[in-house]
Amino acid sequence: MTRHDSHYEEGTRAEREGPERASVSKAVEDYLKAIYKLQRAGQVVTTSAIAERLAVAPPSVTNMIKRLARMNLVRHTPYRGVELTPAGEKMALEIIRHHRLLERYLAEALGVPIDQIHDEAERLEHVLSEELEERMDALLGYPATDPHGDPIPTKEGVVATREYQSLLNLTPCQRAVIRRVSDEDPDVLRNLARLGLLPEATIHVLRLEAEEGQIVVEVGDTEHLLPLALASAVYVEPCTA
Amino acid sequence: MTRHDSHYEEGTRAEREGPERASVSKAVEDYLKAIYKLQRAGQVVTTSAIAERLAVAPPSVTNMIKRLARMNLVRHTPYRGVELTPAGEKMALEIIRHHRLLERYLAEALGVPIDQIHDEAERLEHVLSEELEERMDALLGYPATDPHGDPIPTKEGVVATREYQSLLNLTPCQRAVIRRVSDEDPDVLRNLARLGLLPEATIHVLRLEAEEGQIVVEVGDTEHLLPLALASAVYVEPCTA
DNA sequence: CGGATAATTTAGATGGCTCTAATTTTCTGT
DNA sequence: ACAGAAAATTAGAGCCATCTAAATTATCCG
Numbered sequence: 014m015t016r017h018d019s020h021y022e023e024g025t026r027a028e029r030e031g032p033e034r035a036s037v038s039k040a041v042e043d044y045l046k047a048i049y050k051l052q053r054a055g056q057v058v059t060t061s062a063i064a065e066r067l068a069v070a071p072p073s074v075t076n077m078i079k080r081l082a083r084m085n086l087v088r089h090t091p092y093r094g095v096e097l098t099p100a101g102e103k104m105a106l107e108i109i110r111h112h113r114l115l116e117r118y119l120a121e122a123l124g125v126p127i128d129q130i131h132d133e134a135e136r137l138e139h140v141l142s143e144e145l146e147e148r149m150d151a152l153l154g155y156p157a158t159d160p161h162g163d164p165i166p167t168k169e170g171v172v173a174t175r176e177y178q179s180l181l182n183l184t185p186c187q188r189a190v191i192r193r194v195s196d197e198d199p200d201v202l203r204n205l206a207r208l209g210l211l212p213e214a215t216i217h218v219l220r221l222e223a224e225e226g227q228i229v230v231e232v233g234d235t236e237h238l239l240p241l242a243l244a245s246a247v248y249v250e251p252c253t254a
Numbered sequence: 255m256t257r258h259d260s261h262y263e264e265g266t267r268a269e270r271e272g273p274e275r276a277s278v279s280k281a282v283e284d285y286l287k288a289i290y291k292l293q294r295a296g297q298v299v300t301t302s303a304i305a306e307r308l309a310v311a312p313p314s315v316t317n318m319i320k321r322l323a324r325m326n327l328v329r330h331t332p333y334r335g336v337e338l339t340p341a342g343e344k345m346a347l348e349i350i351r352h353h354r355l356l357e358r359y360l361a362e363a364l365g366v367p368i369d370q371i372h373d374e375a376e377r378l379e380h381v382l383s384e385e386l387e388e389r390m391d392a393l394l395g396y397p398a399t400d401p402h403g404d405p406i407p408t409k410e411g412v413v414a415t416r417e418y419q420s421l422l423n424l425t426p427c428q429r430a431v432i433r434r435v436s437d438e439d440p441d442v443l444r445n446l447a448r449l450g451l452l453p454e455a456t457i458h459v460l461r462l463e464a465e466e467g468q469i470v471v472e473v474g475d476t477e478h479l480l481p482l483a484l485a486s487a488v489y490v491e492p493c494t495a
Numbered sequence: 496c497g498g499a500t501a502a503t504t505t506a507g508a509t510g511g512c513t514c515t516a517a518t519t520t521t522c523t524g525t
Numbered sequence: 526a527c528a529g530a531a532a533a534t535t536a537g538a539g540c541c542a543t544c545t546a547a548a549t550t551a552t553c554c555g
Contacts, residue, residue: 040512060533073513075534080511092520092533122363123389133383140377148364281542301503314543316504321541333503333550 039139042108043067044077045086048097049105057094106170111138111146113159113166118149120160127160127211128203131196161202162193162212162248177248180239181226183218189249190215201246208237210247280380283349284308285318286327289338290346298335347411352379352387354400354407359390361401368401368452369444372437402443403434403453403489418489421480422467424459430490431456442487449478451488 047066051058060078064071078095081087086101097105115134119125125133150156157173158164164173177192191214194205205211209232217231228239239247288307292299301319305312319336322328327342338346356375360366366374391397398414399405405414418433432455435446446452450473458472469480480488 038511061531069512070514071533072515072535076512119386123386123393125386125389129385133386136381136383137378140381142374142377144370145360145364145366145374148366152364279541302501310542311544312503313505313545317542 037104040077041081041084041086042104042139044074044081045097045101045105046108046112048087048095049102049109052097058096059094063095103170106166106172108138110166110168111141113163114146114149114153114156115141116159116161117153117156117165121153122149126203127206128199130160131199158212160212161196162191163196177250180216180228180230180244180247180249181241183228183249183251185218185220187218188215188252189218190252191247192250193248195246195248198242198246201242204243205246208239208243209233210237210239210243215252216249278345281318282322282325282327283345283380285315285322286338286342286346287349287353289328289336290343290350293338299337300335304336344411347407347413349379351407351409352382354404355387355390355394355397356382357400357402358394358397358406362394363390367444368447369440371401372440399453401453402437403432404437418491421457421469421471421485421488421490422482424469424490424492426459426461428459429456429493430459431493432488433491434489436487436489439483439487442483445484446487449480449484450474451478451480451484456493457490 044063044067047063048058051062051066060071060074063069063078064074067074078087078089081095081101082089085098086104088096088098112134115137116130119130119133120127156165162177164175166172175192180189180191183189191210191212193212194202194210196202210216210230214232219229219231219236221228222238226241226244228244229236230239231237285304285308288304289299292303292307301312301315304310304319305315308315319328319330322336322342323330326339327345329337329339353375356378357371360371360374361368397406403418405416407413416433421430421432424430432451432453434453435443435451437443451457451471455473460470460472460477462469463479467482467485469485470477471480472478
């Protein structure tokens, strides 16, 4: 009866919270990741925030929250919001690690354009084995960040968080190294890539255009007028020289 | 209301049989693949054969068959068995293409041992985008077979089927090139790999041991006594010299 | 050819994840 | 401090994919 081995992998096993290996559905992983990111962005994580992030109706969230609470991945105070337990946070970080490692791999090994890697990784992250994770990690030389500049959590769940300042804060004549670009909007990302405005690039602020925070920057040998939408997606570390 | 975009992707859309793009659940893909393989292995595809292959109870199969029939992926004659429609076969071949391309990629680009590639590919095949498929294909130089020697269907759904004879049919002193190894049993595969008995290897049959079809073969410079379990998993093309 | 056996299907249930509509609770502004 | 608005939850439903138990249909053999 090999039949009974494979069908109850999704969730049921995790409920008796064995320390074994938590096989969990894609939906659960998506919720954990969303909660983690909202939590990290400050304040309490509300039902509606999760709903919006996952493009799901609020009652679906309430429903899932209850399941997550039963699995001890989340602590829920009704009407008050939700908080990851250590177990939940660990799981969230594993998924984020998968995601960011995949992004790096897709960009580096397969040459996938940076504005597409997010969506690809989004689908792959749920089926990446530890074995493959390890192989990709080694092949890439154990990278610390993904192509957007976001830190890749370690296998132990440690995230090297660093805050960078917005490109918008720079003043004319300053030089800076791009450290992170927002991965929110693929369009923005595609345009940044076209202009060479990606992490590790050095830029030189030439001047500010009066209206609406537009900035003229020099990258390599060419100068570009950056609209607000682009400039606000770029985070930099000013050169101290 | 971006909310309504993403939730009805699994199956529901395919039911109104648009010629657009069939987003289909993992389960549907698994059934199609199973039916394809059983169909190809000859005879009528029965409910119980599918059930056994997928390690699922027969009523689950009946249930899914009805859904597949509604989607026009399968023709079902109650109590008589099932047959893929052209649309169903095309879809099955796409998945098999994904699977075999992934196997090749995992082996070649990531160095995953041959006895593990099947299970990895099994999970990845359902989330591989056309974009990534194309990139992997190009990177590998458009390979014709997977590491077990099974043909990779083209994007158009053409499979270059070739029949090879079993190693067991060879007679002493014959030389042959291994063309295919069965991917059924990972253990067998691991042992074959350990002995260098993989596709493209040239072997030399030294003699047959009396009992139970054991065979002594030379691979490279060393000779091995192959138990039946191993020998029967190897398919060869005899050298015509 | 007809009854026993095997295969298939129907019936009915469950769990996961989603939805809308209705209700309850919390927040907020005057 | 309270009424109206906003947020969260409950209620009730549906689809997918699975299960077990029971009924039906096909097959096979004496």
